Amino acid sequence: MTESLFRGLGIRDDDTDADSDATPFPILWEPARIPHSPLLRPGTLRVGTLGPDGTTSMVALARLGYRLAHLGGPVVEPVPYDSFEELLAAVGGRGGPAYALVPAAAECATRFFWSPRLRLDATFSTPTPEYGIATPPPGLHEGVLRLATLHETRRLVELLDGAEGGRGGYDIAWVPAESTIHAAQLVAEGRADAAVTNEPGRAAHRLEFQVSRPGVPMVWMVFGPAVLVRSEGVRQSLGS
Known part of the structure; x- marks a missing residue:
């Protein structure tokens, strides 16, 4: 108790x-x-x-x-x-x-x-904090999308349903990350196209949220x- x-x-x-x-x-x-x-x-x-x-x-x-x-x-x-x-x-x-x-x-x-x-x-x-799928400018491109994420945040790929064209326009290639910050770092280093990250990760690596949701x-x-x-x-x- x-x-x-x-x-x-x-x-x-x-x-x-x-x-x-x-x-x-x-x-x-x-x-x-x-x-x-x-x-x-x-x-x-x-x-x-x-x-x-x-x-x-x-x-x-x-x-x-x-x-x-x-x-x-x-x-x-x-x-x-x-x-x-x-x-x-x-x-x-x-x-x-x-x-x-x-x-x-x-x-x-x-x-x-x-x-x-x-x-x-x-x-x-x-x-x-706020979570979302972040990329460098100019944003998402249809086709193969190397998406960096923790295992626990993989389900947030569903946010792509709110992007232009929906999730069906992307062929997801998962890139394992150790943390939200690491996911954003992988994008900044060119080892992934997008990251499931939080607001501090997005800001630290100068990415832009393409789709996001409030924190829980x-x-x-x-x-x-x-x-x-x-x-x-x-x-x-x-x-x-």
């Missing part, structure tokens, strides 16, 4: 000043972890997620960092990784960050739940160190 962080701290939701907090999205925590959670202590907290700057994950991490600072918590130090698989291998290990930020939509999210080194410490929801609310999960403590009653019932 989870509850509002504000209620967990003894602060009513209606006591908060929306004008002083630019990220009024809910953060949900496991109540038993609140008093001792490093997520609420001053200092520096290293949190790994999918990078580099401009990915939707890094945008979400910046919003989380703002909220934690607003609550008197730590300064978040982002630790970017090229893939969530690399993050999973590093988090909680020597030299790696203690915490990981993972979107619920990530294909490998289930593996973070089952890692013996990790446990879910917090969840929150915040909208993604996304659930994000913060995984921290596993705490394996059994109560005396559990030990007795197990005969230990």
Whole structure:
């Protein structure tokens, strides 16, 4: 069971000043972890997620960092990784960050739940940036279209239905990308004709959205160190 962080701290939701907090999205925590959670202590907290700057994950991490600072918590130090698989291998290990930020939509999210080194410490929801299919000028050309995208965002090829001539005018050749920023980079380098990317990726590589859609609310999960403590009653019932 989870509850509002504000209620967990003894602060009513209606006591908060929306004008002083630019990220009024809910953060949900496991109540038993609140008093001792490093997520609420001053200092520096290293949190790994999918990078580099401009990915939707890094945008979400910046919003989380703002909220934690607003609550008197730590300064978040982002630790970017090229893939969530690399993050999973590093988090909680020597030299790696203690915490990981993972979107619920990530294909490998289930593996973070089952890692013996990790446990879910917090969840929150915040909208993604605008997403779309971006190209350099002058735009899309019918025929073979080398489309760079993450596996998770392949379905956004449906946006081409709103382009002139519809999706039927294109023969899609998929170009795998590690992130939205990487997808846009592949286009900028001439290794793809178009990218499924977000607004920061489009802007960073000076592309133009040919078709796009608004961002969507996304659930994000913060995984921290596993705490394996059994109560005396559990030990007795197990005969230990």
